[in-house]
Amino acid sequence: MGTPSPEAVYIHIPFCTNKCHYCDFNSFVLKGQPVMDYLDGLEREMERTVRAVPPDTIKTIFVGGGTPTVLLPDQMEHFLRLVRTYFPTQADDIEITMEANPGTTDEEKLSVMRAGGVNRLSFGVQSFDNALLEAIGRIHNTDDVYRSIETAQKVGFTNLSIDLMFNLPRQTVDILSRTLDAALALDLKHYSIYSLKVEENTLFHTLYERNQLPLPEEEEEIEMFLLIMERLKGAGYGQYEISNFARPGYESRHNITYWKNRSYYGLGAGAHGYWNGLRHINVKGVQPYIDATRKDLPRLEVNEVSRQEAMEDFMMVGLRMLEGVSDSDFREQFGGQSIRSVFGERIDKLAAVGLLTETESGVRLSDRGILLGNEVFGEFIGILS
Structure with a gap:
């Protein structure tokens, strides 16, 4: 499939x-x-x-x-x-x-x-x-x-x-x-x-x-x-x-x-899109975009998102939601692996200083973490690469 x-x-x-x-x-x-x-x-x-x-x-x-x-x-x-x-x-x-x-x-x-x-x-x-x-x-x-x-x-x-x-x-x-x-x-x-x-x-x-x-x-x-x-x-x-x-x-x-780090079409000058492990950015200028569409898809860049980067992205964007990230969503996107098996050490560190809370379904920001969200998200950048 x-x-x-x-x-x-x-x-x-x-x-x-x-x-x-x-x-x-x-x-x-x-x-x-x-x-x-x-x-x-x-x-x-x-x-x-x-x-x-x-x-x-x-x-x-x-x-x-x-x-x-x-x-x-x-x-x-x-x-x-x-x-x-x-x-x-x-x-x-x-x-x-x-x-x-x-x-x-x-x-x-x-x-x-x-x-x-x-x-x-x-x-x-x-x-x-x-x-x-x-x-x-x-x-x-x-x-x-x-x-x-x-x-x-x-x-x-x-x-x-x-x-x-x-x-x-x-x-x-x-x-x-x-x-x-x-x-x-x-x-x-x-x-x-x-x-x-x-x-x-x-x-x-x-x-x-x-x-x-x-x-x-x-x-x-x-x-x-x-x-x-x-x-x-x-x-x-x-x-x-x-x-x-x-x-x-x-x-x-x-x-x-x-x-939730799901895929989406992105169309128009400078638009971003994400599908099948590829992120793209379109040509940004109005006339350059118009000209590019006459030849092919108007791509400025297409980047492959590695599995590790996708996992980090999942945590960084998902923790913006107050319900937090769901372990079942993570397993579905990443072949059955649990959040804890990948990020357990980082979660424990952030929970110990009162910024993350574990829930029945996954992990979310604590009340203090909501105020210091950027510090929490930064903890997930580049740690798997």
């Missing part, structure tokens, strides 16, 4: 209205970009991909970016038709998520998305403090957020998520607390709340190097994270992954695919 085909699809739309100060994603300002040529390139990649690895049952599709919602309604309609053509969705309960920016959605576009099969929206809100939004390079304000969410609900979207950020320059615990008040008042199904990481090749990194990025102190960052967990839990949301909170049954099934 061959390797089963992926049940998850990631598609990258690399266009944005502008580049945010913290963003190192593969994205390009929309003005003057060959959008329809790009969608034609995506179609060529989809056609070659499904020929090479025919899909069976697709359970989740995630359209990210960039800002997919900068597509005009007719471009959006065309794009979603392509998705349905090449990745037909037999599963009744398929989750099709699209990232959206407040300020780039209106009723016409949202209606086209809904008609095209999108049933989950993830809005990049980041903060409900207008001064902070401006300082991080966002083009929307809080009025845009309320208007976008109201319009999405009006056209029939019920499964909505918003992204928020903490540990931002000049952000205080009080400012964050007011953002959490505003966010929770919306009573959405899902919230993703990430700590700012200063990435290379961003404006923030340049400022950081010059000592011109006034970030909160580490103690304040921890205080913010504790407040987030307390407030979300108090409002009835389950923290199912370090940065993600959901009403029961509304967890992001697509992201759980990544955290």
